[in-house]
Amino acid sequence: MKVFKTGAAAAVAVTLALSATACAGGSGKSGGGSGDGAGKKDKLVVGIKFDQPGLGLKTPDGKYTGFDVDVATYVAKELGYEADQIEFKQAVSAERENLIANGDVKFVVASYSINDKRKEKVDFAGPYFLAHQDLLVRADETSITKAEDLNQKKLCSVTGSTSAQNVKTKLAPEADLQQLGGYSECLTGLENKAVDALTTDNSILAGYAAQEKNVGKFKLVGLSLSNENYGIGLKKGDKELQTKINAALRKMVQDGSWEQFVKKNFGPANYKNEPAPQITEGS
Incomplete structure (x- = not known):
């Protein structure tokens, strides 16, 4: 019986060792990674x-x-x-x-x-x-060619946007600033003529304008209101x-x-x- 117990204990020990090794191979926070991509289990x-x-x-x-x-x-x-x-x-x-x-x-x-x-x-x-802060307007818009042209016009950006505040406080203090929940809402307002311009980084504006459903509807004014x-x-x-x-x-x-x-x-x-x-x- 003593021999049997010793053998069983050894088997259990081997099993536990193998389990620990298997767990170690796939453990660790996936965000960390090894940095070299070693092992297909790494993410x-x-x-x-x-x-x-x-x-x-x-x-x-x-x-x-x-x-x-x-x-x-x-x-x-x-x-x-x-x-x-x-x-x-x-x-x-x-x-x-x-x-x-x-x-x-x-x-x-x-x-x-x-x-x-x-x-x-x-x-x-x-x-x-x-990137630079810029303005997006409708393709047929001709009256907005610089930031100052936004005075008396409706400018849209997202709530808390530093881009919008930059225009409102420094460039066009008389602009009617509309702050919405997302850029998509501003884009809808721009298309429907509820607002006259949308402002944020030109890369973000270009991304929206380049969408298949928006091609030809909008244009970037081409300003550099900030460096990003x-x-x-x-x-x-x-x-x-x-x-x-x-x-x-x-x-x-x-x-x-x-x-x-x-x-x-x-x-x-x-x-x-x-x-x-x-x-x-x-x-």
Whole structure:
């Protein structure tokens, strides 16, 4: 009986060891990852916008499209991850820093403008795109050619938008500012002539104007009311990842992929984009 007990105990020990090994192989927070894509079980969790056509959009069939999605996919591949190893997580503007700090995502690619306040909480790689605040108007609009023309006109943006306040306080104080829940609502108002212009980053405006259902209906005025350098947000102090992402961004520009992504996502809006910006973060 003693021999039997010893053998049973050994079998249990082996079983437990195998179970622990199996669990260890697939454990760890998916947002963290190994950084090199080793092992098909690994997932790279990336934060993107789900509601911005041309930049980051989750379509009704569950697919993801947009410039930021293409950039994120390219960077992930350079880090060693295939497309089926990427898990996209919604990163609304107010939650981007929290997602990074908590390790819920490895990095964020979500029209994420680099500024000093944000750099107190996260680090950035890039920038990979330079946008400007602009105005979107109806295609047949001829009376709005500069920001000052918005005085006495109805200007739409989303609630809490810094873009709208920039126009209202500095450029056209007599504009009738309409703040709605989302850019799509502003676009509907613009089409129905309930408002005269919509303001935010030109990349976001171009994304909406480039949608198949909107082609030919709207146009960008072509102003540069502010400079918005989009960066890839990552955990503060992760210099290794920052260096790897910067290298991927440089390669993306050099091999022509960056220009291809721009034309693919913004081309139908006749968007005149800036050249790819020089990478300054981490250097």
